[in-house]
Amino acid sequence: MPESKSRKKPAYTPPPKSAEAKPNPAWYVPTFLTLLIVGLVWVVVTYISQSNYPVPGIGNFNLAIGFAFILVGFVMTMRWR
Template sequence: MPESKKRKKATEKGHEPRPAAVPAVSPRWWAPTMVTLMVIGLVCVVLTYLTKGNLPVPGLGNWNLAIGFSVMIVGFFMTLRWR
């Protein structure tokens, strides 16, 4: 019965061991920015409901809801990249 081939050692020419992967770390400003965006979005939505669309930007009416939800969604998507 034929023998299987022997594996080459990692120290042979052209085969060096890979360095260990370094875990990714988010910058220090990432988490505070993420939380701030979600809170600002929440405040925009609450103000829009309490003032019937007159605040935070008086001329936009109910578009203030879209702005508030958009800001909250940006903060939420930042949580997906947080390490």
């Protein structure tokens, strides 16, 4: 029985190592934690005050501001190393 030809190159070649990811600066973690907490407090205060506070006169846009804080904090967590 004839033998099959051997492969000319290895089955797997790992990709070349790129520059290692640099660690985040010291202010990064406290910043995103603060944004998450401020956003949560903003939304809770808005619900408790029936949309009158933290910024009077804008109504339910207070919820949008609170969720924006939370969203920015969450996006920062995805870049955390």
